[in-house]
Amino acid sequence: MQTEKRSRLIVLEIVAFALAILILIPFFMILVNSFKDIRESALFGLGLPSAWKLSNYRDVFEQANILRGFKNSVMISASVVVCVNLFASMAAFVIQRRDDKFLRGAFYMFIVGLIVPVSIVPTIKLMSDLHIKGTYFSLVMYYTAVLLPFAIFMLVGFMKSIPRELDEAALMEGSSYFRLYVQMILPLLITVLVTVTIVVLVSVWNDFFGPFYLMTDSTKWTLVLQVFNFVTLYSTNWGVVFAFMVMVVAPVLIIYLFLQRFIIDGLTAGSLKG
Amino acid sequence: MKGSKYPLYFAFPALAVFLLFFITPTVIGFYYSFTDWNINADTISFNGLDNYRALFQEPRLLTAFKNTLIFAAAVTVFQNVLGLGLALILNEALKAKNFLRMIFFMPYVISPIVIGYIFRAIYHPSNGIINQALNSVGLGFMAQDWLNDPKFALFSIIVTDLWRVTGFSMVVYLAGLQFISKDLIESSSMDGAHYWQRFRFIVFPLLAASLTVNVLLAMINSMKIFEMVMVLTDGGPGYTTEVFFTYIRNMFSTGQFGYATAVNLMLFVLVTLIGVPVLMGLKKREMEY
Numbered sequence: 109m110q111t112e113k114r115s116r117l118i119v120l121e122i123v124a125f126a127l128a129i130l131i132l133i134p135f136f137m138i139l140v141n142s143f144k145d146i147r148e149s150a151l152f153g154l155g156l157p158s159a160w161k162l163s164n165y166r167d168v169f170e171q172a173n174i175l176r177g178f179k180n181s182v183m184i185s186a187s188v189v190v191c192v193n194l195f196a197s198m199a200a201f202v203i204q205r206r207d208d209k210f211l212r213g214a215f216y217m218f219i220v221g222l223i224v225p226v227s228i229v230p231t232i233k234l235m236s237d238l239h240i241k242g243t244y245f246s247l248v249m250y251y252t253a254v255l256l257p258f259a260i261f262m263l264v265g266f267m268k269s270i271p272r273e274l275d276e277a278a279l280m281e282g283s284s285y286f287r288l289y290v291q292m293i294l295p296l297l298i299t300v301l302v303t304v305t306i307v308v309l310v311s312v313w314n315d316f317f318g319p320f321y322l323m324t325d326s327t328k329w330t331l332v333l334q335v336f337n338f339v340t341l342y343s344t345n346w347g348v349v350f351a352f353m354v355m356v357v358a359p360v361l362i363i364y365l366f367l368q369r370f371i372i373d374g375l376t377a378g379s380l381k382g
Numbered sequence: 383m384k385g386s387k388y389p390l391y392f393a394f395p396a397l398a399v400f401l402l403f404f405i406t407p408t409v410i411g412f413y414y415s416f417t418d419w420n421i422n423a424d425t426i427s428f429n430g431l432d433n434y435r436a437l438f439q440e441p442r443l444l445t446a447f448k449n450t451l452i453f454a455a456a457v458t459v460f461q462n463v464l465g466l467g468l469a470l471i472l473n474e475a476l477k478a479k480n481f482l483r484m485i486f487f488m489p490y491v492i493s494p495i496v497i498g499y500i501f502r503a504i505y506h507p508s509n510g511i512i513n514q515a516l517n518s519v520g521l522g523f524m525a526q527d528w529l530n531d532p533k534f535a536l537f538s539i540i541v542t543d544l545w546r547v548t549g550f551s552m553v554v555y556l557a558g559l560q561f562i563s564k565d566l567i568e569s570s571s572m573d574g575a576h577y578w579q580r581f582r583f584i585v586f587p588l589l590a591a592s593l594t595v596n597v598l599l600a601m602i603n604s605m606k607i608f609e610m611v612m613v614l615t616d617g618g619p620g621y622t623t624e625v626f627f628t629y630i631r632n633m634f635s636t637g638q639f640g641y642a643t644a645v646n647l648m649l650f651v652l653v654t655l656i657g658v659p660v661l662m663g664l665k666k667r668e669m670e671y
Contacts, residue, residue: 128485137500199395225606229414233407233414253400253404317609332493
């Protein structure tokens with residue numbers, strides 16, 4: 109019985125590792141090819157480079173304004189993280205606690221936003237009517253509006269598990285609603301806020317749709333838009349293209365490797381409460 | 383009312399941003415879809431149902447409609463089957479389970495546009511690793527021009543998206559599995575239930591909430607697919623992989639703004655008509671268990 113169970117586990121382990129290799133091969137492919145010269149990289153092979161070319165990475169730095177794209181991506185993502193976390197947690201706090209007709213209606217409106225696809229052409233028109241088209245502000249507001257429904261959905265679900273007695277005790281002691289929110293509620297929401305932050309970061313960092321339509325000025329492009337443009341221009345030299353991709357993917361993967369515990373636990377805790 | 387002292391204005395920033403930057407364009411989009419708004423016109427004027435009449439006679443849109451549905455159905459089904467399978471395997475006492483979970487979720491944090499480019503190389507007809515691998519094991523007759531052959535193009539995009547999203551479903555199912563008590567599983571195997579019976583009658587029903595989340599998200603997100611299709615095939619060959627958002631982008635870039643907005647509204651209708659009944663059905667099912 110014991111050995112039967114153990115051999116079953118070994119078989120499962122082998123199956124799982126085989127599948128994991130399928131996930132890893134594409135990552136490996138861009139990594140090795142990013143060190144190959146123009147002719148070798150065009151073969152897209154999995155073999156190691158015959159001569160390691162670090163110059164691909166230098167070329168990316170010289171041609172691609174990668175630092176500017178990096179700065180834009182960081183700035184935009186960080187602003188959206190702050191706006192979404194702040195606005196959503198404030199809203200979720202009163203939506204769940206007040207539970208009146210108006211806020212229940214508002215909550216359903218947000219849920220609809222979770223399902224409905226963005227109407228992109230009118231969004232562009234609206235931005236230009238408001239004279240903010242092509243600004244960082246317009247892109248941050250676009251992302252905030254798109255990601256708020258998800259954040260509110262998660263946070264309202266989690267608010268239910270924070271006992272009202274806690275509020276009552278704090279209010280009894282003379283705390284204001286604002287202090288209650290800042291000092292009691294926010295700290296208790298931290299696990300969900302971490303999840304929201306990670307999901308927002310991943311969505312904004314990787315998004316192409318938003319800046320593609322809303323950013324005409326190339327100095328304000330994010331990394332992903334730069335990749336798109338770079339491939340269109342330099343697709344004759346895949347070694348350089350892959351080097352660019354490695355540089356775009358690496359920061360996300362490094363952050364992921366550090367935070368993956370929280371991501372997986374956070375999704376675990378958050379996704380099923382709503 | 384019990385909670386009425388909670389200050390309403392706490393909800394205002396979220397409401398303001400959402401109303402202005404999401405609801406407003408959605409609503410005015412409804413109006414624009416009945417106009418002749420385009421890049422050449424100085425004024426925007428109402429043209430009734432013209433856009434919709436044109437839209438239903440456009441075979442290219444019908445293709446986009448069909449492809450979006452096929453894509454969404456295939457991704458939703460396989461993402462859930464594979465995600466659940468992985469979750470069941472990685473819920474066992476495997477030594478490397480944490481490491482493996484980390485690997486499977488990894489593609490989900492990468493930009494779909496970058497994944498699109500990577501797979502364009504992988505699917506390359508002569509040099510891509512898929513055909514190279516098939517050739518080297520003597521299965522060269524199975525090698526295809528994965529992205530340029532109308533028979534396989536949509537299939538190739540589906541596989542690419544599954545590579546990206548299956549790990550996400552796995553995590554949500556793993557979450558659901560954590561809530562199932564070990565005692566329940568043990569007592570059922572004492573009673574002589576086989577693995578399959580245990581899965582069918584105990585484990586799967588208790589995963590109802592995870593199933594709802596996974597099916598709904600998979601469906602909604604796959605109907606909105608854009609970047610990956612654009613990079614892999616851009617709707618081609620011909621229009622065999624055209625989906626709603628690639629079509630909208632095309633209409634937008636040719637300056638047919640009113641028409642593009644009407645197409646966007648059709649996507650809205652499609653997502654709502656499919657999403658809402660599925661959500662209600664799944665929720666009802668959750669309660670029945």
